[in-house]
Amino acid sequence: MDTFRFAGPLIRLLEPERAHNLTLWCLKTGVVPSQKPVISPLLKTSLWGREFSNPLGLAAGFDKNAEVVQPMLDQGFGFVEVGSITPRAQPGNPRPRIFRLAEDQAVINRMGFNNGGAEAACERLQKLKSEGYKGLLGVNLGKNKDTAVAVDDYKKGAQLLAPYADYMVINVSSPNTPGLRALQGRAELQVLIGGVQETLRQNLGDKAPPLVLKIAPDLTEADKEDIASVALELKLDGLTVTNTTIDRPDSLQSVHRNEAGGLSGAPLFEASTKVLGDIYRLTEGKIPLIGVGGISSGVQAYAKIRAGASLVQLYSALVYGGPALIPLVLTELVQLLTRDGFSSVTEAVGADHR
Numbered sequence: 001m002d003t004f005r006f007a008g009p010l011i012r013l014l015e016p017e018r019a020h021n022l023t024l025w026c027l028k029t030g031v032v033p034s035q036k037p038v039i040s041p042l043l044k045t046s047l048w049g050r051e052f053s054n055p056l057g058l059a060a061g062f063d064k065n066a067e068v069v070q071p072m073l074d075q076g077f078g079f080v081e082v083g084s085i086t087p088r089a090q091p092g093n094p095r096p097r098i099f100r101l102a103e104d105q106a107v108i109n110r111m112g113f114n115n116g117g118a119e120a121a122c123e124r125l126q127k128l129k130s131e132g133y134k135g136l137l138g139v140n141l142g143k144n145k146d147t148a149v150a151v152d153d154y155k156k157g158a159q160l161l162a163p164y165a166d167y168m169v170i171n172v173s174s175p176n177t178p179g180l181r182a183l184q185g186r187a188e189l190q191v192l193i194g195g196v197q198e199t200l201r202q203n204l205g206d207k208a209p210p211l212v213l214k215i216a217p218d219l220t221e222a223d224k225e226d227i228a229s230v231a232l233e234l235k236l237d238g239l240t241v242t243n244t245t246i247d248r249p250d251s252l253q254s255v256h257r258n259e260a261g262g263l264s265g266a267p268l269f270e271a272s273t274k275v276l277g278d279i280y281r282l283t284e285g286k287i288p289l290i291g292v293g294g295i296s297s298g299v300q301a302y303a304k305i306r307a308g309a310s311l312v313q314l315y316s317a318l319v320y321g322g323p324a325l326i327p328l329v330l331t332e333l334v335q336l337l338t339r340d341g342f343s344s345v346t347e348a349v350g351a352d353h354r
């Protein structure tokens, strides 16, 4: 039974951040039942030497403190990305800082990396690893608001958390930390990626997890070219495309449309998929991409895969569709792959470019 069909409208009566905290509590205490996974050989995919049971993951920001990794894997995701985690705990921006744009099937957030810090996350991930978990885990790193030299924070995060991650993400694309997105420039990226790669090599050698960079959708052609060329030059393992947008499309209906922060959900789909396709082309399909932004159906997951994504993620659609969305997306994806004669997700990656 889809409990969310009944619980969802009630949860949505609550202020969004309270609703989210209640959801986390329900997941932590085991009130939310697991869902039957969608198992298909078509969905299995191998990336970075890791086996994903399916290519659909939970995007960063839902589980900022790595508290509900196993419960979210039990909802049917192939992987869960925790964070963004900063070295020191910080409160984030004043509330209210999340807004539902229900008419637009969208969300605006200006959380500002509220999280319990890397050491608390480390303890949880240590415990999780020792207990064993079914699925794969991404760890997304951010910087503290008051840190002047950004690379130091990403190095600290990598040093502490890399031993527990199946992949690591450098997040330089949240619109809610002043100056963060300026780190997407060519010179800044070279220092940042080079620095974190060095830390990973020194600490873990060939056991270091793959390193991924998460980028914004609001980029010029020159920005995208710079990112692609640095990624190729430094042999980055992956790019996550994209974070939320600071753009406000004219189509938005909700009274919250002019709230400051990053917009996610349905209105982000087209713009983020366009950037995904551009980055795939500019990196010549040589760097694995994680496609995220506005996915709420198998059709959209498939569109991201065809545009170049090896893996996909979602977050905002869960606010409106609840966990039942996960098997729906995956079932529809299997149907689309079958219809088009693909025998695996991997075969369909970048199909639109061929």
Ligand SMILES: Cc1cc2nc3c(=O)[nH]c(=O)nc-3n(C[C@H](O)[C@H](O)[C@H](O)COP(=O)(O)O)c2cc1C
Binding pocket: 059, 060, 061, 062, 064, 083, 084, 098, 107, 109, 111, 113, 140, 171, 174, 214, 242, 243, 244, 264, 265, 266, 268, 292, 293, 294, 295, 313, 314, 315, 316, 317
């Ligand atoms: C409330 C909220 C908080 C988020 N926090 C983070 C974060 O801490 N780090 C990050 O990299 N992305 C964060 N994101 C962005 C998502 O990971 C994702 O890139 C974006 O929402 C687009 O996907 P969606 O349309 O499926 O939500 C957040 C998104 C939302 C809605």
